[in-house]
Each structure stands twice: as C-alpha cells, then as structure tokens.
Amino acid sequence: MDIFNQTACQLIKMLQSKEITSRQLVESVIDRIGAVDSKINAFVYVDNTAALEKADEIDARRANGEPLGALAGIPVALKDNLLYCRRPVTCASNILKGYYSSYNATVVEKLIGADAVIIGVANMDEFAMGSSCETSCYGPSRNPWNQDCITGGSSGGSAAAVAADETILALGSDTGGSIRQPSALCGVVGMKPTYGRVSRYGLVAFASSLDQIGPITKSVADNALLLQVISGYDHRDSTSINEDVPDYSASLGESIKGLKIGIPKEYFLYGMDSDIETATKKAIETFQQLGAQPVEISLPYTEYAIATYYIIATAEASANLARFDGVRYGNRAKDADNLIDMYCKTKSQGFGAEVKRRILLGTYVLSSGYYDAYYKKAQKVRTLIRDDFSKAFQKVDCIVAPTSPTSAFKIGEKIDDPLTMYLSDIFTISLNLAGLPGISIPCGFSKDSLPIGLQIIGKPFDESTILRAAYAFEQNTVFHTQKPNLV
C-alpha cells in the first residue's frame, strides 16, 4: 500500500494512530510528484523544503501531545490564484511571473490554522479563463487518465494533482464550472460552495460576483472535511455571508430515503455525449434504488445562461484585470515610449489570447451605448435564472445533472474555437449565476475509459444535503475506487 493514494480521512487516522508520520506522508507525496508530474504538469511550483519542515513541526507537536488542527500534516495544493504570503502567485500568466504575495488569502490562513502542509501551487487556465487548462502560460496540465487529453479547467492542475495522487487535497476556484468540470474530467470530487460561504479575500478575482473557492478531493468525506476548514464569514470579504457553518461530516452517513431529486428536463436537450447521458441516467437510477425520489423540473432560462455568463463575467473581468498594468508590480514592457504605450505593450505582451478576448468583450459590453443591451439585460436574465432555481427548489431538495456535456477532449481540439469551448460549462455556469452550491462526483467512464462526473446542485447554504447525497452515491458505487494507471 502506498501512502500517497490514500484519502485525507484515512491518512488522518493513520497519523493519529502513529502508523505513519507527517514526514513519511509528505515525502511520499513529493516522491509521487517527482515520479509523475513530468507527465501531468499539474504543479507550477512545489516547495519541498517548506513542506518537509512543516511536516517535521507537526510530527514534533504530535509527539509532544500538543493539540493539532483538523488537517494536521495533510498535504494540500493551492491553485495559482490564491495568495500565500512571500510565495509566488502568477495566475498562470506571464504578466505576473516573478510576483510574490504580500499577504495570505483567508483560505490559506485557515489551512495554516488547521496545520495543513501546503505542498505547492497547481496549474490553471490563465486568470481562470478557460475550460481546459490550455491557456496557462506554463502549458496545459494533462489528464492523468489519458495524457493526450485535457484536464478541464480552469482548476485543471488542482484536479489533475488530486487524481494523480500528487497531493491529498487541493483548492480550486469556480467562476463558471472551474472546480466541477475539471473534477468531473479527472474523476475526482469537486465542490463549488454557495457564493458567500468561503471568503474570496486573497483569491485573484476573475469575476467577483461569480468566483468562489472550493475543495477538490479524492472522496466526498474529504470534501466535507476541507470545506469545513475553509468556510465561514470573513469581515475582509463584504460578500461573504454570516451564516452558521454546520458540521459537514456529521450528516454524511444519513439516509437519503425520500430525498426529492430534481431532474432538469432542459439539461437533456443540449446534445450531450451519449456516454454522459447514459451515465447520468444510471446515476439517477442508483439514487432511486437508495430511496431518493426523482422529480422532473424545469429551468426554462437555461438556454440563456452561457450568453448571460459571458457578459457578466467578462464585464467584471475587464475591470478586475485592469490593475495588471506594469505600474506597481508584475511585468512591465521594457520598450515603451510613453505611458499609453507602456500600458498597451505591457498588456499585449503579458496577457494570453483568451484573457485579451475576454477583456475586450467585457469592455465592449460596458461601453456607453451598449450597456443597456448587454450588461443590464444580462443582469435581468441572471435574476430570472436565479428565480428558475428558487421555483425548482420549492419542489425538490437537490438537483442532479451532468457536470460536463463531454468527457475530456484532446488537447488542442477546441482551443481555437472559443464558442465550442464555452459550451463545456453549459451545465455548471447557471449555478454561479444563481450563487448555488454544486458538487461533482465520479459517476462512470466513457467508452474511452475517461471519467464522467455527476453534478448535484443544492439550495443556498445547503452544502450538507448535496454532500449527503454525494456520499450515499459514492458509498454505493465503485467509480471513485478506480485510479488512473500512470507508471
């Protein structure tokens, strides 16, 4: 038995019973990274020395019988858009190469407070803009199940690292599906919490009203564990909500008998792969066998979700990314003649094509004369999409849908076709617009042996219910026990 391929919950028991030490665990994970990351490219930065020092510190404290945090000694990977003081953070963009964080993100503070071992920083789409991890300035991460395929994105590095056992836990961020879609494509568990559940302080903003940090893990129980650590109100994030954080692990084993599961009919109209459709329908049957009650629901505004999303997200992004101008930090173009020239060259050289595309789109939709037709209208549709879900949730306890319309596609296959690429998020994007929590769990494999994910969507701040449903499904299926063959 290897140490690195265990779940966090298993490892915590092993550490507590002193079956293993944190040093052994961290060494095992470091060795694993050394063995497979050249194939996967999940990490952009690994700090072995710091990780081992932390592991030793935890071991010493454990030996002294000192109290330890919930994640004591467990390796966690950060996405490259989370600030960790005095460490590099780049958002996988040339414009920030060489930039070091000057403070800790709230989630990083919480990980440190829980005695986690931050093992490194995972690859992503540049500024979280992408669904394939191909827009990274470090090159794409590769899917552990088939290295010719994408990992999904934007948290592709985080999902791939978990799937390839290069870390035990990982954090991602999800603006339109960036945690759930790569989790689905890599066969791991990924959750986007309710907007406001987790502080965004220290997450480099892509689209402020949609971004949310969440856990990517090997199991549902691990997901509950990590969510517990990062959740909660933060006075530094005005949009975080002061709601009690329940004990997510406590209700995991409870029965889902009688749980009403909504099946949105619109989600089956948009040409998903037949493998996906089959796996999703089978998953619904499984739920039924477990005593849950499927109910057909309607989310009529679904078809407008992608358009709405790409207006709101790009509008916010166009302002959020304006600060990367080479004036105060980051990379500044050296050959500029004057201020305007410096702005133009810095941004031209620093940003990749997809980021530029979205900044331009966002600038356009906010421009005078276009604002009402685009941005304002999109905000109205956003409200309608939110209302869709509110109505549905009067009838059901959670909603089940595919996470992604396809399994992992080939690297390079869609990168030149942004509109097709944007469709990758068709099932995930509405949740961000509505602010709802959603979890993706493994629910099968395609004909090409690539993982398929099932998405369970919950009411606002009802992560407990979707975790309970996900756990019940996981405990009664075997998909999560499959591992990619990497060596």
Place this chain on the structure above:
Amino acid sequence: MEFEPVIGLEVHVQLNTKSKLFCSCATVFGAEPNTQVCPVCLGHPGVLPVMNRKALEYAVLCGLALNCSISRFSKFDRKNYFYPDLPKNYQVSQFDKPFCYNGFVTIHVDGKDKRIGVTRAHLEEDAGKLLHSDAGAGSGVDFNRTGIPLLEIVSEPDISSPEEAYAYLTALKSIIGYLDISDCNMEEGSLRCDANVSIRPKGQKEFGVKAEIKNMNSFRGVLKAVSYEIDRQTEVLLCGGKVVQETRLWDADKNMTFSMRSKEEAHDYRYFPEPDLVPVVLTEANIEEIRKYLPELPSARMKRFVMDYGITEYDAEVLTGDKKLADYYEDCTRLFNDYKSISNWIQSELLRELNDRKLPVTASSVCPKKLTDMLRLIQNGTISGKIAKTVFAQMFETGKDADTIIKEKGLVQISDPDELKKIIADVIDSNGSIVDDYKGGKEKSFMFLVGQVMKATKGKANPQVVNQMLKDAIG
C-alpha cells in the same frame, strides 16, 4: 445682446476619517510617501474593499445638513479609467444611487438669501499623487492619498455669478466645518472644486454649451476663473463664434483658462455596480441615529446670536461663519456680559492677529478667559480702551494675561485726581492761548488739551476723569 451665466459646481471634500474608505490605512496629511498604504489601497491582486462605516455616517450627516434626501438603498459602482495614480485602474464611486440627493444650500449675496440646489452628494475613493522628478529621471506615485474618502457634492446649475459661486463655496465650507467632517483646506487639497460654466442670452430657457473648469486651488481662484470664463465665452459669442464643450484648466499665474480636452476625447467610464461591495441599505432608524449628531448649523446660529446677544446680522454672520470662532465668542459671553464689546474685539484685534499669522482661532494664545478678563479691566476703568489695544497685542505675543502685562509695563490707568491735578495745571499754564480759544467757543481746542494731558501721562490718564477735571479747572 446681454448674457447671463449659468454655473454649477462640483466640490470634492476629503472626509477626515481616521482610516481610508476601504481599508484601515491612516489618512494623516503630509506623511512620507507610501507610508500609509497596504495591499488593499495599492490594488494588489486578490484584495477586497470593506466600507468604512464612519465615512458613510459622515456622508449622510453632510447630506442632512445640506437638506438632502437620503437614499434608503445605495450602492457603489466602478468608474473605469487608466491612470498611474489609480491603482486598480478603476475608482470605486457611486453612479446612479448616491447616498444623498435633492438638497440645497442657502447663500447670502447682496443682502438677499438664495437657495442653490444640491443635486447629489456621493462617496468615492481618492486617487494617489504623481510626483515628477526634476532631473527627468521619471515619475513616482505617492499612494498615501489613495482610498481616502471623498464626498463629491454636485450643485444644480443655480449659480448666476462668480460672487454667488464664492458665496456657495463659503457656505458649504462653513457647514462642513460645523459638521467637523473635513478640514476643507483647498491648498492642501482636502477641498477641490470644478466649475461648469455656460452663458445664455438673458431670458432664454435653454442652457448654453458649457465648459468644465478644473485646477482652481482657492475660493478666490474659483471666483477669478469663473469670471474669466464668462468673459471668454461672452467674447466668443459676440464675435459670432461658438462655445465648444470641453474641459479647461485654470492657470492661476496667467489668470486664464486653457483647453485640456474636448468632448470627443472625453472618457467612457463604463460604470457598473461594484460586485465586491454589497448595497447599502439605510433604515429610517439608521438615519435618525445619524441625525442626532447634526449640530446647530451656521444660519441658525447666526439668527440666535442676533437674538441672544443683540449684535448685528453682519457681526453674527462673521462670528458664525467658522464654528470654532462662534464657539470662542460664546465661551466669552459666558464670562462677560458686554456682548457687543466682545464681538468688536474678536472681529478687530483677535482676527487681525490670527490672520496675520495664518492661525486658526483654536491656536489663539488669548483664550476667552484672558480676553474677557481684559475687557473687564476696561469696564472697571483699570485701563483705557486705547491702552487695551497695546495690552492685547502683548497678550497675543506672549500668552501672558492682561493683569501681568499691565503691572509689568506700568499701564494702569491714572484715575486719581490728586495724581492728575499737577499735570492738568501744567497743561493749562503752558497753553494759555488755546485755553482762550476754547473759552471763546472753539470746542475743538478742548480735545487738544485732553490730548496734551494724555501725552504727558503716556496715555494712561483716565479720559473721563481728565475731561471732568479740565472742564472744572477752565470753568
């Protein structure tokens, strides 16, 4: 053709909160560059703003003082433009839901009251300051000012002359001073003013094309710039030209405005709601809670001074224009009952000394107690009013009280007839012809004799006693 000006003012007031609008950095003026900064106000990646509740309270308080309606629902918006002094390259401001709207300020010009409408007052964050090196080695940015709360107060185009513009600014500064929410110092930049100026033929309803004037750094400057701009536009129209919509800069050295950018070059600020902040909802109770902090405002205090202290409206207006000065006056009235005399001494001697030294009244070395003690010495005849002016100057200079100075300098008034007898006799003896003139009916000659007595006593003789004794002696 006769033209009339239409003027609207946009005033930015830096609120004197201890910390910035969206972070906890200090706001002290004049600190070393970039010593009052943090990741939030430097616009580092991942930071989020948190609204300073105090700034909101100040904004609402000001709105109430300006007779504004207060929005029950307001929000912040992002105003997008690129400039190196703006770290995020957007300014968090308020677009369509300002905290305060629809108010007015009453001004007094030519003995008449006039209401100038206040369209809105909203909160926004200040930008940094560019520092250019003389050696041409490049430019730096001081971000200490970045994120300091600004209240932008926009007037209706109700102002019809440069003098009214001046009066509006003075009234606004006075009110804000009473609220103690800003230093309102134009030289230090804690109050900034842009003017929208247009002219139209007298009687015409439609507005003319306006120019926005920037870069004035004193109230006088606003007065001069607006006057200049009215003359300039008048000349353009009289010569058959057209006024173009543009932004113009006031050059205080040349006393002229210069075109900075035309309407075509104007920014598209692409305002949209700030997603990092939640809308601000104010209940009736919230607003009433803030209203409790509303002090007596200058116009009300002026009226009360006229009523309570029997001074003229003019005097009351001077005294109440600055809250601290009015406080000083009222402190004096609690110590001494000749209210007119207090008013006169403050307006003549005290204000002159303060203005000469560019000091606020709070820095006066003569406190109300010292001033009124001195006035009491005049009242009881210890010193003459004339000597008192010398005493006051000494008091201001040294900070000593009147008693001490009078004793040190031997300035006590001579009222004892025995002491004066010989001097008066000498004056009569050596001015025989003048005494005769007086006896012959020349009233003026009497004043000369009094003067001679005063001269002989170095001004210390009690004039009333001298008058009486002289009359008795000459008979």
